[in-house]
Amino acid sequence: MDASFYALYMPALVAARHNPDLRQRYQTMIRAEEPAKVALTTIMRKLIELANALVQKDRKWTPNTA
Numbered sequence: 547m548d549a550s551f552y553a554l555y556m557p558a559l560v561a562a563r564h565n566p567d568l569r570q571r572y573q574t575m576i577r578a579e580e581p582a583k584v585a586l587t588t589i590m591r592k593l594i595e596l597a598n599a600l601v602q603k604d605r606k607w608t609p610n611t612a
Contacts, residue, residue, distance in 0.1 A: 558589040567610070568592060 562572040568589050575585035600607055 554590040554593060555586070557593055558586050561593060562586065562589050 561568040562585075563569060571592065572585050572589055575588060576582065596607070
């Protein structure tokens with residue numbers, strides 16, 4: 547596997563454990579009996595989508611504190 551995979555894999559693991567929104571998405575997929583690899587790949591894609599949206603709008607990420 548190439549380096550870009552690992553550059554997303556570890557942040558996705560952390561997000562699936564500590565980010566409330568992404569954790570919810572991951573847990574929902576696991577409860578629906580999706581393979582963990584598929585659920586984690588979904589989190590990786592979501593991170594890419596979030597980063598792309600921030601770059602397009604020239605914004606910085608701010609955590610949801612509510």
